[in-house]
Amino acid sequence: MIQVQEAKSVIKNHIFQLEMENIPLAQAENRVLVQDVTATFPMPRFDNSAMDGFAVRSSDTIKASQENPISLKIICVSSAGSPSMLALNTGECIQCMTGAKIPDGADAVIMVEDTSGFSDEDSVQIFLEAHPEKHIRKKGEEIQKGDSLIPKGTCITPSEIGTLATFGYGDIAVAKKPRIAIFGTGNELVEPGKELKEGEIYNSNLYVFAELVDRSGAEVTMRDVIKDDKASLRSFLSEALETSDIVISSGGVSMGRYDYVRDVILELGVKEHFWKVAQKPGKPLFFGTGRDTMIFGLPGNPVSSYIGFMEWVWP
The missing domain is CATH 2.170.190.11 (Molybdopterin biosynthesis moea protein, domain 3.)
Incomplete structure (x- = not known):
């Protein structure tokens, strides 16, 4: 079992830089700057x-x-x-x-x-x-030409958009949106809107994940609820590891008889960096990396899952 601060350091050491793309300013909200933004002219521009x-x-x-x-x-x-x-x-x-x-x-x-x-x-x-x-x-009494306006790595909000527009940036260099695969596991999971049978629960976590992913500036490119079946899990994960930047699971990483996620991930060649963190809730937390992919295995409990996402994935 790993301590919280050590686990966070491990994750930080395995963050990789996404490719860059130029996008119109009108599409820049929630995107991440990859270059420092500087003033193109003094402010005020003239007396x-x-x-x-x-x-x-x-x-x-x-x-x-x-x-x-x-x-x-x-x-x-x-x-x-x-x-x-x-x-x-x-x-x-x-x-x-x-x-x-x-x-x-x-x-x-x-x-x-x-x-x-x-x-x-x-x-x-x-x-x-x-x-x-x-x-x-007076000209330049607030900002001089070349002054730093927004540092790279900033997630763009309406405030930054206003600054960029003020200084004439029509398009901006940002990191490509991270491609996120999310999935839940369990025979008991049922989509909201359907009638529950004995022993079943609604699949709430993936809806929360999808909304959080969207708000973070990333995009969900794969999404599924997988039954407790290794073959189905292996099929989904094989594709996800090839096409996604981050894979996030809900459930299946604890010690239960049907908790297959960790086993299948390791069988597919993912390197495990830690499994189980000294925290509560959210102790059964998995983190590993593939060739170009980060994998987070979060608990299935909705509260633990949400806290795990905000504490470990969002940053």
């Missing part, structure tokens, strides 16, 4: 206004107040996506909206609340002295 107001030369607003307003000529309007190409000269300002590029010659923004307001007039009254860089978000 921009943090407020709705007027881009000004701060030197033109010295001593401006409610009692001593300063009049500036409005030469144009600048908004996010429609920047002004004009440069400010002394005595001029540009009406700017939040996110608008700061025009050449301007070094501050006066909030519209500190002016006579937006209008169709060709001038505006400034009621507050501006200080250099006031209400300006």
Whole structure:
């Protein structure tokens, strides 16, 4: 019997890297990055206004107040996506909206609340002295080009998708989805929806496994409930070991007379790394490896099976 931490180290030492593929960003949720993602440009990309107001030369607003307003000529309007190409000269300002590029010659923004307001007039009254860089978000003050955004190995969630989209990634390099074979064993297992006979129970574990596999970003490529028959078990496992990255069983790895899973797996050439872990529930846990496959034999008890999946397979 192996201790929990030692068993986890054994599994970690036998994790293998899946092949890479490029996929569209819209399909990236729950996939695993295989490369570090870096910023393709600084954030903000350019000096921009943090407020709705007027881009000004701060030197033109010295001593401006409610009692001593300063009049500036409005030469144009600048908004996010429609920047002004004009440069400010002394005595001029540009009406700017939040996110608008700061025009050449301007070094501050006066909030519209500190002016006579937006209008169709060709001038505006400034009621507050501006200080250099006031209400300006500077280029690169949050993120510099080349900064690390998301490390490889990250499972992509909506948060990462938002970051990737923000920096223009239309497609992304991810690990191919692990191909998972899941199966349960036992003459007593019956599919939900059918009538139970004496001594039978419903096959619940595979439904739980399938949902967990999907949420982990992998895909179930083989799935079956196998009777307590070595030939049927051998047929399923032979194919699973050839076509799957991970094989997960529910039941059949304990000491019962009809617990054939471990025996058949070993007969098929799988190397056993441990069988039975010093834990409760879930003591009868099997882990082995084939040529390109990891095999987890989990208990048949639904609670033990679920805990076993979350504790040993999911990570």
